[in-house]
Amino acid sequence: MPYRAPISDYSYILNNVVGFSQVAGTEKFAEASADMVEAILGEAGKLCEEKLAPLQREGDLKGATLENGVVRTTPGFAEGYDGIKEGGWVAISGDPEFGGMGLPMAVTTAVNEMMSSACLSLQLNPLMTQGQIEALEHHASDDLKALYLPKLMSGEWCGTMNLTEPAAGSDVGALRSKAEPNGDGTYAISGQKIYISWGDNDFSENVCHLVLARLPDGVPGTKGISLFLVPKYIPDENGNPGKANSLKVVSLEHKMGLHGSPTCVMQYDGATGWLVGPEHGGMAAMFTMMNNARLGVGVQGIGAGEGAYQHALAYALERKQGRSPVENGTGAIIDHADVRRMLATMKSDLFAARSIALACAVAIDMGNATGDREWKARAAFLTPIAKAFGTETGIRVAELGVQVHGGMGFIEETGAAQYSRDVRVTAIYEGTNGIQSMDLVGRKLMDGGEAACALIEEIVEQAEAARAQQPRMAEAVWNATEALRDATEWMVSQTDMNERFAGSVPFLLGWARVLGAHFHLRAACAEEGDGPRTRLARFYIHRLLPEHAAHFAHATTGAADLYALSPDDLSAA
Template sequence: MPIQYEPPVRSMRFILDHVVDFDAEVAALPGCEDVSAEFGEELLSMAGRFCAQQLLPLNQSGDRQGATLADGKVTTADGFADAYHAFVEGGWGALSGEPDYEGQGLPRAFQIMLDEMVSSANMSFGLFPGLTRGASEALAEHGSEELKAKYLPKLTTGEWCGAMALTEAHAGTDLGLLRTKAVPVGDGSYKVTGTKIFISSGDQDFGNNIIHLVLARLPDAAPGVKGISLFLVPKLMTDDDGNVTGENGVSAAALEHKMGIHAQPTCVMNYDDATGWLIGEPGRGLNAMFTMMNAERLYVGIQGLGVAEIAVQNAVAYAHERLQGRGPDGTGPAPIINHADVRRMILMGRSFVEPARALAAWTAIRMDVAARHPDDATRAAANADVAILTPVVKAAFTDMGFETAVNAQQVFGGHGYIWEAGMEQFVRDARITQIYEGTNGVQAMDLVTRKVTMAGGAPLASYLGRIEADLGEGASELEASLLPAARAALASLRKASAAVQADTSIDAMGSAAVNYLRLFAIASMGWMWVRMAAASLEHGDEATKTRNLALANFYAAHILPQAGALEAAIAAGPDPVMALPADLF
């Protein structure tokens, strides 16, 4: 059966209306007065059709054909260039961009939901606009007025693409080891020379410019990360009107041979005396680049969600169609959706996707509050929520998204391992989301070393207090299973948080980090299930009530109890992890 995809716009509208209260939270913000959940549904319906009709058909063919490289130029898979131009012409690249630079200025919740659908339909394609938006945001926050005026309008619309160049072969996560150099010319520009690896969207054949944000060292730079600066290096040189005047010293030296996302050109990039311009202050390049990296980390988390959604949809369709074994009445062969273990695998994915989508929407609203609210303290509090949730969304959504893709493949049995069914591609594509933009272990360390302890732990306390307020007395249907389980998970998270804050030794944090992040995510999504289940009882039709309460109760029975085990592992401390001598592994 061919891969199918139904954009989950109905679920998105329910979340906007009843779970995150979009109209009340966002419509009062400056610049958002004319938007509503109803408008969002219309917009997302159009976006969903684009994804299903134009991007999904290129997903499997792009995976099989891949990108190719000849004479330093990349050719993308058939149909990708046309699809990208259609994406830009449809205005999808500019959705949440700054109106001052040709953007539409729409709320982040709409952007994140569009990102999910693009990731479901064609994850390789989605990296082109996703990286472009990240580059735009970094330039908008840190670039000079001259650079913003020249490059931001075309980046914001997607007419030009963006890429970020961090990694070097000898320096992975430790960016302090990078060697790429930038030498001032004397006219305000620099000559950038070096080689970067793993550069997604490093080159393509869309016929447009590609704006690389490159980390490099000035001649007198200090060692380590304090000596890193950020440079804007275009593939093509242009005049002030955007007309191409010649090529820059930027070329793709090789394409990485990867497990997945074959249609995405992941390049080894050479910068040979390439002309570039400084973004931000000298020696503050990593600070500027983190604007793009944090945007991309949220985007990657949504990729995990998007792959999980389409994988589950196809597992459900197959489970209804595949006949095997006996049904509840003892007759057969029966659709395998009747079998308890098949149901368990599908429910594991579906009970993750729904609260993850709600938590992503809640995070997106906090991003808009942080950017738009007139009150300084309110903006700061919202920004703290986003800072805490960024590593959680990136790591937990991609870990659970990969697990969901594996379970969905398992529903297909042997057919899931064969490429014709399309399920093995979801597994291969989803795997990179746990690695790039900072591995999930790095995200977990960020959470325990920086986010949990920032401002003396006050932002964390505020976030947990918000959850606790929503877990008060509820309807009897929720008191039977969901609310007690969600309260127990929150209690485990509080105890684990206290343990993490009490022992800040590197071994203690390192041994606790991944377990703590997963516990944080499980409790946070339990909170979202409480909101969704309560909203379903109050606002849902019978099908919505039945479905969401059953999913919530499954989550309460099968997922939330994991919180206690994770709390126990964290409480054990670093000794079980560090006891074995390295030479005995």
């Protein structure tokens, strides 16, 4: 089934739902007019439809391999990457001083989603580079910026992120990688890193690794970690790839999905690296990259879900099965109520997740353009929700896509199962969704709930304004928001963080449900008459929004009943 980029959806959300006009109204992003953004999205959509989407199945069937220490990528991936590189799509939001387009993160977010729908395995490559670009822009020395940023932004060189080690997963502070000063401003980096997405390839001139390691005087834990830029090939005096560095790919992980994306075990043996940011300041620099990547990974989930939805919809429109239960039906399975329910759930949840991600991107853009503390706080608050709900939505939509196909969904030849296998890891990497929820109830409520309450008041005001136009939907959103307010106040009142953590996941999902309803209601109010967006909003608000009550009941139960269950209680009988 050919993929079609949902350009109209992005345009509608940007123009009518998440307030992108505020971004275009700033001096920094004054050139990002509605017409320009639509033209850019149109060009990116063509790339995704014509060059990247045909690679989706190839990446699954003919994944990356390691031959004599050299990574061989899926046939066609090099040409697909060339299309990304030549279009300048790696550095959409990059600083124009170093060759970037300088466009808002909201535009990058939409483009990244399209690429994820078309071929998630390949899109993961530029996503890693984008994160490295942002980290270097904020933390690298002027010399490193001048040498590396133009190459990364042009796509000639690719970037990676090296955090995880065999004994240091989410507990990054337990890492053992070492950095020894060489006496000439460089450092010798030694250690092993695992789960390194796109740790190597056979189509870029160089691969630049951002590596966390500890200096000899680094204290234990995260406060003693530094960040280093370690290239595969050390640049020569002209800035071109020179001699090979002392690093290698030890092996590729055997994964349930994303076969086209080489996930590497990397070994560093005294490899030459350059310090990024201050000594022992590695976590602050790395979090710049990770926060960028968290929104990007949420969008990957949405993109994979969009691909799964389009795949399932095409099948439902064509598959003949049984007698149609509706008068003048098509005779295809889309006539059946349960199939219609699944498709409506998929589409409405994708709209909700997409709107949350774009709202997060708009907040990032406004924070960058204005320096306003409230916009930055909103971006920080929305990031874990965008990441977790975007990926949970992608997983759920891909699962429903298999179900819509029925028995054929379990047969690999249809391609439905690939979306489910590929998207599953997005809930795990860049901080598991459990970690995202703990961040939401922890760091993001350290302001006493100020950023959360500002969002709640905005949702309430919009619901009240919508009463005249959409009274039933507005009332449902208003009531759900009051439940959200109560749950948020309960979280803020808990001084024992474990009480918060015990209900953090349902709390995040409840927030996402209410935000999704808020954006659906906005979409309905911006439409004339009882159109498709209004009908979709009605489905979401009346059928999916009620889930918020169960989420908040779970979220505010506390931790006692969890710890009343002993390990023996949880053991198999």
